[in-house]
Each structure stands twice: as structure tokens, then as C-alpha cells.
Amino acid sequence: MKYLAPIVFFIFFMACKPTQQWSGQGPINVVPTEDKPIKTQVYRDFDLGDGFFISNKMEGGRLNDAKRVNDTLIEVMILPENQPINPSPWYAFKMWSEEEKQLWIRLTYPQNGFHRYYPKINKRGLYYKKLDSTAFHPHYKTLEDGRRQIEFAEAKLWVGTDTLWIAAQDFAGTAYVERWKGKILENDFVEKIEIGQSKEGRPLEILKIGEADDQKMLMAISLQHPPEIPGFLALKSFVETLCEDSPQAKKFRSKYNLYVMPLMNPDGVARGHWRHNVGGVDTNRDWINFNQPEPKALAEFMESKVRETGGEFVFAADFHATWEDIFYTINEDLDGNHPGLIPKLIKRSSRKIPGYDPNIRPSEGMERGVTSSSYFFFVHGAEAMTFEVGDNTPRRLIRQKGETTARELMRILNRK
Ligand SMILES: [Zn+2]
CATH class of the missing domain: 3.40.630.10 (Zn peptidases)
Structure with missing residues (x-):
């Protein structure tokens, strides 16, 4: 019986508590903003065999790892600078091939879940253009709460000796x-x-x-x-x-x-x-x-x-x-x-x-x-x-x- 009073009080408290409805951005709490360590990506050209190269050596570049899955599929891994972090998985990298060929690039995000930004490509210049929709294959996953998210995405690209850039938005770098x-x-x-x-x-x-x-x-x-x-x-x-x-x-x-x-x-x-x-x-x-x-x-x-x-x-x-x-x-x-x-x-x-x-x-x-x-x-x-x-x-x-x-x-x- 000695637990009854607090329980009754709790029920009373919950019933009286006004239900708050946010019509706007919820309160953003004060969070610590002292320096936290970041993980710097290694800048390198990945030689994936068959005369094909992929690289993050560019301003704005983000590509943490790359591997060849088979003749026509390359898988890349995209990681954040540190955690916890908002799900805004930026990627940007470039590729070239000694022989012109069509390849699939699979974008994966092992640490933070899912794909967000529709790929843009660039053959020269500063501005990237949206990849043709027929060349983009999102792979959806249904979460426990019923939401559907893109677990990984694949982009079909023609790659030749001229460098081809791909990025998450309309430009990369400053x-x-x-x-x-x-x-x-x-x-x-x-x-x-x-x-x-x-x-x-x-x-x-x-x-x-x-x-x-x-x-x-x-x-x-x-x-x-x-x-x-x-x-x-x-x-x-x-x-x-x-x-x-x-x-x-x-x-x-x-x-x-x-x-x-x-x-x-x-x-x-x-x-x-x-x-x-x-x-x-x-x-x-x-x-x-x-x-x-x-x-x-x-x-x-x-x-x-x-x-x-x-x-x-x-x-x-x-x-x-x-x-x-x-x-x-x-x-x-x-x-x-x-x-x-x-x-x-x-x-x-x-x-x-x-x-x-x-x-x-x-x-x-x-x-x-x-x-x-x-x-x-x-x-x-x-x-x-x-x-x-x-x-x-x-x-x-x-x-x-x-x-x-x-x-x-x-x-x-x-x-x-
Ligand atoms: Zn913002």
C-alpha cells in the first residue's frame, strides 16, 4: 500500500500536465560545443583493377572506402566526420577508366543508415547536373515504425578516360x-x-x-x-x-x-x-x-x-x-x-x-x-x-x- 500514494500522484500529475503541441521547431537545447574529435578520411586514388580508378582527392570530396564487387559493380562506403550527427550523408568523388565502360556505383552508408541525396554528375566545370532518373536505382527498406528509407542506392554511369565527378548536390568544395x-x-x-x-x-x-x-x-x-x-x-x-x-x-x-x-x-x-x-x-x-x-x-x-x-x-x-x-x-x-x-x-x-x-x-x-x-x-x-x-x-x-x-x-x- 505504501506505493499507492506516489502512483495516484503520478496519474494525477500526468492527467493535469498540459499536452504540448509544437507547431514549430521543438526547443533546441543548449548542447556542449567544445571541440570533439573528427575522423579525417584518407585521400587516395583507389585502383579497382581493370583500368578503373575512383578517388576522393578533391575539395569537398567524401569517399571512405571502395571495392569491386564484380565486373560491373563498384561499392563505395560513405562515413560521417564524427558521431552523433544529423543524417545528412554527403558524398563526392571522381572516377576514370582506361577503357570506356558502363558501371554501377553502389553508395552505402554503414554507420548512419541511409541514402538521402539524389546523385548529380559533372563532366567538366563547377556545376553538377542531376543524374538521369533511368540510371538511378534506390533500394528501399521498411523500418520497424513503417517508414521507408533508401538503404543504399546505385547509379549507372559511363566512365572513360575523361574524369567523371559525382556528388550529393550541385557543387562540391568552395x-x-x-x-x-x-x-x-x-x-x-x-x-x-x-x-x-x-x-x-x-x-x-x-x-x-x-x-x-x-x-x-x-x-x-x-x-x-x-x-x-x-x-x-x-x-x-x-x-x-x-x-x-x-x-x-x-x-x-x-x-x-x-x-x-x-x-x-x-x-x-x-x-x-x-x-x-x-x-x-x-x-x-x-x-x-x-x-x-x-x-x-x-x-x-x-x-x-x-x-x-x-x-x-x-x-x-x-x-x-x-x-x-x-x-x-x-x-x-x-x-x-x-x-x-x-x-x-x-x-x-x-x-x-x-x-x-x-x-x-x-x-x-x-x-x-x-x-x-x-x-x-x-x-x-x-x-x-x-x-x-x-x-x-x-x-x-x-x-x-x-x-x-x-x-x-x-x-x-x-x-x-
Ligand atoms: Zn542546416
Whole structure:
């Protein structure tokens, strides 16, 4: 009988406990962000016989092992930089053959489960194209909870003496982003600022766009998570639109300065990481502790900017990619430096895309959290959002979303 009281109390407690329904991103708990060890892949050319070679010796490369199964099937193994880690299994490698032949490449992920990114191929240049759907064979597995996931996937490829690259997204490594930055820098109203260095000594660079007096500033960042290239593509068209030679964009640039850091995790991108920086940490959980150099440098830059100019950040967006298009926003009951800007912006820009219904997930949190957008809002008062596009969102729609967001933002802010 002596156990009855606590049991009755427990039942009473459970019945009274309000059921919480998350309409948005659940609470992201404060997690340790001190350095964790990572496992560096061995960079090498795998000689798989019969004149066929496969290699991870490239920027952005990820291929941990490779073996020949039979005459026409090669199996590759893809592993993360460390664990635990989000299931974003990035891969990128290249291959060539002394004799032109058709081969199947089987992508396997022994440590983390399943295949996620539809293969893209590249025969020359920086940009990869989707593999023809007839050449892609996913092998599904039904999990205990009934979900179906791709356990491994096979790609049918013609390989010859010319190198053929394959990757999880539209580019691999930092070269594509660097070339784009160079193009944006051709505008006379853009300058480059180095705000620090990554753990491996790569420059952390910001583009300053606009010729205003820094009283009203905006911030846009991408690629905290290396495979989230569709997020960078959205940022790219957002920024290009703000750089246009139109009366609207010129007016915007005379009143506002936009700061852009497109490559937040250069080491992770260069090393083909699934998610973390070289400190082995998800930098988007470090915007409160600042143990990692990349978020720390940006926060110091923003804070010094405010201190030196007396200005403020009115808007900030962090571009990512995930399974689907989502806008993670700040609790709508909280006001920053331009109350109502984000809901208005999402509503107006989405209306410009026929048939597009935005998926908006306002946070329920009232307090500062660990992510970039929480930092932007709670420390700077910048109206902030995490702009997530889907892994497979058509690139034309990504461009459109970046453009319409920039146009409507200018329309709203120019009126101020
Ligand atoms: Zn992300």
C-alpha cells in the first residue's frame, strides 16, 4: 500500500500536465560545443583493377572506402566526420577508366543508415547536373515504425578516360562559392571584409553590399551545414536581386547595408563534412557559447559594427536546406527592430509564386536559444528567420523564392 500514494500522484500529475503541441521547431537545447574529435578520411586514388580508378582527392570530396564487387559493380562506403550527427550523408568523388565502360556505383552508408541525396554528375566545370532518373536505382527498406528509407542506392554511369565527378548536390568544395563572390565583387558598391579565420586557417569573409551609412543593416548567411547547397542557391539569388541595377535596388542600397557571409563553414565544405566544422561541432548550436571560431567571428563583427556606428540590424536570414521548404521564424509575440517584418515578407513574397503555399513554423520560445537566428533576434533585435529550402526543390523555384523575397523585402524597407 505504501506505493499507492506516489502512483495516484503520478496519474494525477500526468492527467493535469498540459499536452504540448509544437507547431514549430521543438526547443533546441543548449548542447556542449567544445571541440570533439573528427575522423579525417584518407585521400587516395583507389585502383579497382581493370583500368578503373575512383578517388576522393578533391575539395569537398567524401569517399571512405571502395571495392569491386564484380565486373560491373563498384561499392563505395560513405562515413560521417564524427558521431552523433544529423543524417545528412554527403558524398563526392571522381572516377576514370582506361577503357570506356558502363558501371554501377553502389553508395552505402554503414554507420548512419541511409541514402538521402539524389546523385548529380559533372563532366567538366563547377556545376553538377542531376543524374538521369533511368540510371538511378534506390533500394528501399521498411523500418520497424513503417517508414521507408533508401538503404543504399546505385547509379549507372559511363566512365572513360575523361574524369567523371559525382556528388550529393550541385557543387562540391568552395570554388563555386568563391567564383560567385568574385562576380558580386565586380559591383562598385560591394567590398570584401575578412573577419577572421576558420580553425584550419581559411579566411572567413563577408561581402558588404550597399553605400548607406550603416544605421540600418541586414545580415544573410549560408552553408553552416556543408551539404545544404540549395540554401546557398537561395541566398545567391536573394543577394543577386539586391545587387540589381534597378531603381528599387539602388534606393535600397542607398538606405541599407547588407552583409553577406555565404560560406560560414569553409573547412567543413572543403573536407566534405556531413554537418560539422573541423571542431567536430554543429556551429548552429554554438551561437550562445561561441566555442567555435566561425560563429564567434561573425558575432564579434556584428557587435563591433553596432558599437562603432550606433546603427542596428533590422533583418537577418540564415539559409539552410532540409527535406522540405520551411521558414523557421521567431515567436510572433516578440517584437524586434521592425515588428511584423518577417510574417509580412513571407506572406507577400509567397503570393508572387503561383500555387506556392509557404510552410511557416514560428518558434514558441520566448528566450534566447543556440541558433544563429536566435542570436540575431535576441542580441540585435534583427527580425530573423531560418530560410530552409528542400534538398530536391526545383532549382527554378529556389531562384524564384530568393528573388521574390529580395524584391518584397526592398518594397517593405524602401517605404520606411
Ligand atoms: Zn542546416
